[in-house]
Amino acid sequence: MRMISRSATWLLMLPGLLWLGLLMVVPCLLIFVLIFFERGIYGGIDWGAPTLENVTRVFDPLYLSIFLDSAVIAAVSTLAALLIGYPAAYAIVKAPPSRQTALLFLAILPFWTNYLIRTYAWIVLLNPAGLINSLLIWLGLRSEPLTLLYTKPAVVLGLVYSYTPFVILAIYSALQRLDPSYAEASRDLGAGAAQTFLRITLPLTAPGVAAGAVFVFVLSVGNFVTPDLLGGGKFQMVGNLIYDQFLSARDWPFGAALSALLIGLMLLLLFAQAIATLRARGEHARA
Amino acid sequence: MRALNGWLIAVYGFLYLPIAVLMVLSFNRSGMPTAWGGFSLEWYGKLAQNPKIIGAAWNSLVVAIWATAISTVLGTLLALGVERARRSAAREALLFAPMIIPDIVLAIALLSFFTLIKFTLGLRSIVMAHVVFNLAFVCAVVRARLKSYDWSLNEASRDLGASAAATFFRITLPLIGPSVLAGGLLAFTLSIDEFIIAYFTAGAGQSSTTLPMQIYAMIRFGVTPEINAMATVVMGLSFVMILAAQRLNRGRLPGT
Numbered sequence: 001m002r003m004i005s006r007s008a009t010w011l012l013m014l015p016g017l018l019w020l021g022l023l024m025v026v027p028c029l030l031i032f033v034l035i036f037f038e039r040g041i042y043g044g045i046d047w048g049a050p051t052l053e054n055v056t057r058v059f060d061p062l063y064l065s066i067f068l069d070s071a072v073i074a075a076v077s078t079l080a081a082l083l084i085g086y087p088a089a090y091a092i093v094k095a096p097p098s099r100q101t102a103l104l105f106l107a108i109l110p111f112w113t114n115y116l117i118r119t120y121a122w123i124v125l126l127n128p129a130g131l132i133n134s135l136l137i138w139l140g141l142r143s144e145p146l147t148l149l150y151t152k153p154a155v156v157l158g159l160v161y162s163y164t165p166f167v168i169l170a171i172y173s174a175l176q177r178l179d180p181s182y183a184e185a186s187r188d189l190g191a192g193a194a195q196t197f198l199r200i201t202l203p204l205t206a207p208g209v210a211a212g213a214v215f216v217f218v219l220s221v222g223n224f225v226t227p228d229l230l231g232g233g234k235f236q237m238v239g240n241l242i243y244d245q246f247l248s249a250r251d252w253p254f255g256a257a258l259s260a261l262l263i264g265l266m267l268l269l270l271f272a273q274a275i276a277t278l279r280a281r282g283e284h285a286r287a
Numbered sequence: 288m289r290a291l292n293g294w295l296i297a298v299y300g301f302l303y304l305p306i307a308v309l310m311v312l313s314f315n316r317s318g319m320p321t322a323w324g325g326f327s328l329e330w331y332g333k334l335a336q337n338p339k340i341i342g343a344a345w346n347s348l349v350v351a352i353w354a355t356a357i358s359t360v361l362g363t364l365l366a367l368g369v370e371r372a373r374r375s376a377a378r379e380a381l382l383f384a385p386m387i388i389p390d391i392v393l394a395i396a397l398l399s400f401f402t403l404i405k406f407t408l409g410l411r412s413i414v415m416a417h418v419v420f421n422l423a424f425v426c427a428v429v430r431a432r433l434k435s436y437d438w439s440l441n442e443a444s445r446d447l448g449a450s451a452a453a454t455f456f457r458i459t460l461p462l463i464g465p466s467v468l469a470g471g472l473l474a475f476t477l478s479i480d481e482f483i484i485a486y487f488t489a490g491a492g493q494s495s496t497t498l499p500m501q502i503y504a505m506i507r508f509g510v511t512p513e514i515n516a517m518a519t520v521v522m523g524l525s526f527v528m529i530l531a532a533q534r535l536n537r538g539r540l541p542g543t
Contacts, residue, residue, distance in 0.1 A: 012368030222389035
């Protein structure tokens, strides 16, 4: 059917693949080279003697604690996004088919719009003279404004707000692919609604949950905009640390080492997700 | 079931209320979040007279147009090739990577790369960087359309004596056209909103400041009615473009 020669398909793919190779693969590999050199006196790289100093410095307790802090913030955000997103995706799947596309589109739409502005919207709501505090005072619930902005919960809120649409999408696709007869069979055999959900629906949609979770976690850990704008720069996350090494401290090799750790973490999670997917497929086959 | 639907409505509220508040406030004459001083377009007028914002918006437009043009052509060609080539896991990974790699990683990788090869940072380097992820999105959109494409149409065309080029322009392109356009619209929206990679690959100076970079600089200093107005314009434009892309592609956007 595809009467097109192999050389022709390669010719079609070549410009795009070259672009990705030259401007994504090579620069990312460069990160792994930079790690082994020292910073230059005026920033940049000193291509003199190779060193392992940056690699060991990443494991300094100071930086490890920042990694750990970011991981906790990212994990809490991920969990919250899943708890908000799963029931929402479930409600969309249960809606009449004619309305599902529109409902899903409405859930994803914010995700395609400007990240900075979506984050800024929360500054408007949370600041001491903002809408939430004004409302609380007007209602007589508080006499003084609450400190909402520039706190860790504000950072988590911002991350959850930004990434929940993607979680809804990932879980919706998993739920939609799920054959409803499994749940029906479970109910027919006497299982309750809760038991059917926990033992049939949830395990079978685990790949979707995992895909959403990995995405939220990775983007949260490496985020520097939200901690900066909603955390007021008071809480450093890995993203802020990398940002500082490149744009303020001018220690590129160390920034590269931190990024390499981030890439490693991402690959590890993607690998775990692939395994979760394979497992779920295996159970699906057995079910 | 009723509880589930209630939850869904609450989630939509959570997603849209903050944006809605911003949009309403942008029309507030008083400029205060708490006191309604009457409907006014004053802040939009201020916006139009701010040369920094106009300059940055112009830069963003230039970057987005170039990045969209290049990525739409390369992404479509790539999709046409990939869909007919033997499946390769490495290639799939390469095409998936730009969509999931954290922005900051690509940003510092490109900054290091451009610096190493002594490529002058500016609008041109931002375009080159944006094409990386735009390309992957256009390719994904067009591939989704090609999955249901009937390749025997091409065979018929060639059998009837049409050249490969004539077959492409008269058969394939008209059929996949809407998805190419949808991919292009998506690329344009992503590029015009992209902040992190542009911030790292722009170099110094106002001459290569894009709109998101200008927005970032402004919102770090706090809430102003002018930002609300700008946010409303930017959000409104994105909504229209994404809606158009969705219609063109009949709901087959990656992510919808």
